[in-house]
Amino acid sequence: MFNRKASWIAVALLVVFSMVLTACGGAAPTAAPEQPVDQPTQAPSKQQVEVFSWWTGGGEAAGLDAMIKVFGGDAPDSWQGHAGQELIGTYVAAGQLEPLNFLYEENGWLDVMPETLIPLISDGGNIYSVPVNIHRANVLWYNPQVLTDNGVEVPATLDDFFAAMDTLKAAGMDAPLAMGEQWTVMHLFETILLATLGPDAYNQLWSGEKNWGDADVKVALENFKKVLTYTNSDSSSLSWQDASQLVVDGDAAFNIMGDWAEGFFKELGKEPMVEFGWAPVPGTNGSFQFLSDSFVLPTGAPNRDAAIAWLTVAGSKEGQDAFNPVKGS
Known part of the structure; x- marks a missing residue:
């Protein structure tokens, strides 16, 4: 729908805040790796990981902090984007995001997320991001x-x-x-x-x-x-x-x-x-x-298991209950 202001700050970890199109537009497309049979639900305990977001002040930053606390550690390799063509027409089209259908199936998210939202984060039968709110x-x-x-x-x-x-x-x-x-x-x-x-x-x-x-x-x-x-x-x-x-x-x-x-x-x-x-x-x-904020899994993420654990929290009831009242969504 629109892009929002970005800046660089540290939030309990190295959390890099940047406009999505600026931060990742230069990455070269890579093929998605094969998905492991068993996906962990918690991040490894000693990994340096990053997440891209534009939540820099007020309830935005507080909401992100609240969700990171539910995650139990530093947020992993992922970034934030709005549902819609901001992701589908750019990074998905370039082959830079992994499909997340397996997460939706494992966690039953298709049964609880709004039906009108799923098409906005999907392309060719694949779902490419995890929404954390509706604004x-x-x-x-x-x-x-x-x-x-x-x-x-x-x-x-x-x-x-x-x-x-x-x-x-x-x-x-x-x-x-x-x-x-x-x-x-x-x-x-x-x-x-x-x-x-x-x-x-x-x-x-x-x-x-x-x-x-x-x-x-x-x-x-x-x-x-x-x-x-x-x-x-x-x-x-x-x-x-x-x-x-x-x-x-x-x-x-x-x-x-x-x-x-x-x-x-x-x-x-x-x-x-x-x-x-x-x-x-x-x-x-x-x-x-x-509009809806969501997080993605980039292809070739250095800490893929941790990223999946982060996305699992982002889409969970516990993560969203911690995040949304503070964020204002």
């Missing part, structure tokens, strides 16, 4: 006190949204809608498309059944252009956490971000519906725009 993307975060002080209701439609931000600008708030770096702009764009088109036309746009030149798409683009006039001029220099911080600090009234922002607000110790509130993005009530 809702179309969430409007707001500062309840700012809205109350200015007599503004939580907007339900795009027209309500524009009117609310006009009121706030008239009251002296320069940028009622907080926005961050480039990927958050694309995130905002997708939610405005959904709000304008509705779920059926939105899906048709991506499937090719609908034309980008259609009249309603042009309306969506105009709505997006208008939304941008309410955003902060320094957005390109801010992370998504920085943009969210503007809302809880009262420097902005709104931010459109996925439900992972809740994990960030919890890390800050903020009180729900007092210091921050949430609602569907105006115009999207009844729609659940989703």
Whole structure:
């Protein structure tokens, strides 16, 4: 759906954080090794192993730490990618990922994971990643006190949204809608498309059944252009956490971000519906725009057994129960 900011940090081990396409795009395709008959469920005790992830702050990093604790040691050779073409159209197409069907069969995951998710991580009958969550993307975060002080209701439609931000600008708030770096702009764009088109036309746009030149798409683009006039001029220099911080600090009234922002607000110790509130993005009530984070097994992984043990934890109930409440998914 979109890429997220990456940086390098150490998290109880050497955990290398990088954008997936940057970190691994130069690797040469290699053939998948034969799979052992017996797959271990725990990592060897003395191996130096790495995992690639972009979870660098707030509830994201805390969630990753929580899942690593369930694993019982350092995370193994794997990396994080979104379900969909971010993995299927790149690393799978290049033959750089091992199929994980055996893990799904051994752990019964096909019986518990959403049916609509599996096709997004599959190609040619093979499953290539282990999802750890489902996120809702179309969430409007707001500062309840700012809205109350200015007599503004939580907007339900795009027209309500524009009117609310006009009121706030008239009251002296320069940028009622907080926005961050480039990927958050694309995130905002997708939610405005959904709000304008509705779920059926939105899906048709991506499937090719609908034309980008259609009249309603042009309306969506105009709505997006208008939304941008309410955003902060320094957005390109801010992370998504920085943009969210503007809302809880009262420097902005709104931010459109996925439900992972809740994990960030919890890390800050903020009180729900007092210091921050949430609602569907105006115009999207009844729609659940989703994405899923997942982990993969690269071909030729130096510590393949440990990687399989990590993926087993990542897909387990225990691993996901530890991870998701902290992550905000």
